[in-house]
Amino acid sequence: MHGILRLFLLQKTKAMLKEFFYHNSTERKATAVLIALVVLMFALCWVWPYLVPAGKTDFTAFKSEVEAFKAGLYSIEEEENFEKKRYQKKYYSKSENKSAEAQSINPFPFNPNTADKETLLELGLSEKLVKGIINYREKGAVFKTKSDFSKIYNLKPEDFELLKDYIQLPDSIEKKSSFEKKSFQKSKVEIPILDINQATAEELDKLPGIGPSFAERIVKYRNSLGGFHNLAQMEDIYGLSDSIITVITPFLKLKSTEIKKININSISVEELKSHPYLRWRHAAAIVKYRDKNGPYKSVEMLRTLHEFNDAEGTYWKIKPYLSL
Numbered sequence: 001m002h003g004i005l006r007l008f009l010l011q012k013t014k015a016m017l018k019e020f021f022y023h024n025s026t027e028r029k030a031t032a033v034l035i036a037l038v039v040l041m042f043a044l045c046w047v048w049p050y051l052v053p054a055g056k057t058d059f060t061a062f063k064s065e066v067e068a069f070k071a072g073l074y075s076i077e078e079e080e081n082f083e084k085k086r087y088q089k090k091y092y093s094k095s096e097n098k099s100a101e102a103q104s105i106n107p108f109p110f111n112p113n114t115a116d117k118e119t120l121l122e123l124g125l126s127e128k129l130v131k132g133i134i135n136y137r138e139k140g141a142v143f144k145t146k147s148d149f150s151k152i153y154n155l156k157p158e159d160f161e162l163l164k165d166y167i168q169l170p171d172s173i174e175k176k177s178s179f180e181k182k183s184f185q186k187s188k189v190e191i192p193i194l195d196i197n198q199a200t201a202e203e204l205d206k207l208p209g210i211g212p213s214f215a216e217r218i219v220k221y222r223n224s225l226g227g228f229h230n231l232a233q234m235e236d237i238y239g240l241s242d243s244i245i246t247v248i249t250p251f252l253k254l255k256s257t258e259i260k261k262i263n264i265n266s267i268s269v270e271e272l273k274s275h276p277y278l279r280w281r282h283a284a285a286i287v288k289y290r291d292k293n294g295p296y297k298s299v300e301m302l303r304t305l306h307e308f309n310d311a312e313g314t315y316w317k318i319k320p321y322l323s324l
Contacts, residue, residue, distance in 0.1 A: 063293070067304050105159050111168040112143045123163065129154055132243040139209035139244065145169055153246045191251050196234075197227045197258035207251055209244040224276050226260030229320045236276070261323040264302070265295040277317045281307050296324060 105124040112120075112133060120130040132153055143149050146167045150160045194203055196218075204215035214237075221237050222228060231254055234245055262275070264286055272283030285307040290296060299322045302308050308315040 067301055105162045107163050107166045109166050109168055112149050113137065113169075125159075126154075132241060135241050136209070136243045136247075139211075141209065141247070143169060146171055151246075153243045193251055193253055195255055195258075196231065196252045197222065197255055207248045209247050214240060214244075221276070224274070226262070226275070226321050227258045228254060229259050230254070259321060262321050263323055264299070265290065265324055275318070275321070277314060277321075282314060282318075299324065 106122060108123070110119055110123065117130055117134060120133060121127070125133075129152065136152070146164055146169050149155070149163075149167055149169070150157070191206060191208070192203075194207070199219075201212070201215040201219045204210055204218055205212050207215075210218075217237055217239070218234070225233070228234070231249060231252060234240060235242070262272070267287075269280075269283045269287050272278055272286060273280045285305045286302065289301075289305060296302075299319060302319075302322070303315055
């Protein structure tokens with residue numbers, strides 16, 4: 001009985017499958033065409049790279065544009081903040097260091113024109129301040145009144161008030177008679193206001209505290225820079241003290257248009273490294289990038305070079321001297 005039942009079910013199943021998979025002549029042809037098309041598509045995908053080699057796209061120009069754009073994202077505010085930090089670091093850090101190292105003022109009678117280093121230190125003045133006073137005197141300058149001493153660079157107003165009554169100098173100079181005043185004015189040599197980018201060594205020599213040596217040194221440094229774009233750059237001149245700079249600054253003016261620009265798209269490594277603000281590694285990096293990627297499209301692209309991301313602020317120093 002069971003054998004008959006199994007045979008019946010098997011025959012029934014075969015009949016159902018045969019009916020399900022049965023195709024007429026038209027359907028069989030369509031199926032064959034469809035299978036052929038699928039096989040052809042797979043074969044074409046496999047051989048296509050060999051028939052049509054893929055071309056390589058040159059992204060060099062696009063890459064340069066992207067780098068220029070990235071460099072331009074740095075705002076003007078960042079540049080101003082850098083300059084502000086640069087000068088704050090120079091001046092405010094000095095004040096902080098002096099406050100930390102400052103000695104308490106110990107006033108006693110003294111003459112700033114004759115007091116030696118030990119005497120000035122005993123007053124409680126800092127080493128740097130004492131050095132400035134002595135340099136000021138060595139240049140031929142003289143303190144004529146008490147208020148003259150208050151003009152010493154870095155002398156705090158509160159310290160001057162403590163020392164004021166002990167300074168052995170008059171509060172003021174007696175006025176000359178009208179006749180003496182006229183005679184003095186005739187013999188007095190007026191110091192002209194000089195353009196720091198055009199003044200000769202002979203003209204600079206006439207400034208108070210500047211001798212022939214410093215005058216030549218200023219001119220030489222100016223020429224190597226290509227001109228000053230800021231009077232604060234004089235602080236980079238070897239041997240020129242802060243006290244002297246303070247004295248001569250009122251007699252100087254500046255014309256930024258006199259600056260000699262450097263074309264970074266044509267200058268050589270040898271010429272670049274001769275600039276005071278650049279070293280060999282900076283010069284080589286500028287030329288290497290230009291040779292590899294083509295001409296610079298903006299000066300700001302130098303900021304993408306790691307050689308210019310240094311603590312010395314090389315990029316900001318050299319930027320005013322660069323052009324395309």
